[in-house]
Amino acid sequence: MRQRRKKQGGFSFVEVALALIVFTLMALMFGAVFPMTVRGAQFSKSYAQASLLAQHKLDQMRSETYNGIDPGDYAQLQADSVIDAGGAAPTSLPYAVSFTNVDALSVGPDASTPGFFPPGTVGWIVVSDYGSSAPVTMPDGTQSTPTNDAGDNFGTGEARLITVIIKWPGVSGTAGQYTATCLVTNHS
Numbered sequence: 001m002r003q004r005r006k007k008q009g010g011f012s013f014v015e016v017a018l019a020l021i022v023f024t025l026m027a028l029m030f031g032a033v034f035p036m037t038v039r040g041a042q043f044s045k046s047y048a049q050a051s052l053l054a055q056h057k058l059d060q061m062r063s064e065t066y067n068g069i070d071p072g073d074y075a076q077l078q079a080d081s082v083i084d085a086g087g088a089a090p091t092s093l094p095y096a097v098s099f100t101n102v103d104a105l106s107v108g109p110d111a112s113t114p115g116f117f118p119p120g121t122v123g124w125i126v127v128s129d130y131g132s133s134a135p136v137t138m139p140d141g142t143q144s145t146p147t148n149d150a151g152d153n154f155g156t157g158e159a160r161l162i163t164v165i166i167k168w169p170g171v172s173g174t175a176g177q178y179t180a181t182c183l184v185t186n187h188s
Contacts, residue, residue, distance in 0.1 A: 043174050049116050050166040050178035057082070057099060057125060057164045058182045066186045069127055069160055071095055083125060093160075094128035094136035096144070105166070121168040130159035130183060138165075160184045 060082045068076050074089035083097040100123050106115040135143050167177045
């Protein structure tokens with residue numbers, strides 16, 4: 001008489017191989033998505049920091065008197081730590097100045113600690129007459145033309161358009177730029 005074997009529990013080779021293939025595909029998909037998620041988080045962090053810093057710089061510029069943001073009062077902006085020290089003072093509007101060092105954008109205050117942004121980050125403040133659209137030369141040599149609404153009630157010399165620009169370098173889509181603007185008027 002022959003004995004019948006009882007069917008043992010467990011997985012067959014085909015089932016194990018199929019499960020291994022599914023697991024490998026899922027691991028590859030996660031491996032492809034994870035770096036994109038990290039880059040997105042880095043960009044979001046830089047963008048949020050740039051937003052806060054730009055608002056702070058606009059607040060600093062608004063706290064200066066109307067005449068205090070004119071080209072002739074450049075030293076007061078430096079004394080108030082709004083812009084970087086050094087460099088030739090602008091003589092006319094529009095003008096662009098840097099705040100990269102005074103706010104430790106890419107290198108900390110003691111030059112040995114990292115700043116808030118990746119190395120190579122720059123910050124500029126552009127001051128222009130709101131009634132004008134004259135191009136301004138940025139500190140890096142590029143040209144920028146302020147855009148002003150045509151439907152306003154300000155004449156030339158009655159309002160200053162303040163534009164804060166923060167640009168940070170990056171790799172694989174993490175580079176970015178944040179721009180914020182405000183008006184400072186010549187009204188008491």
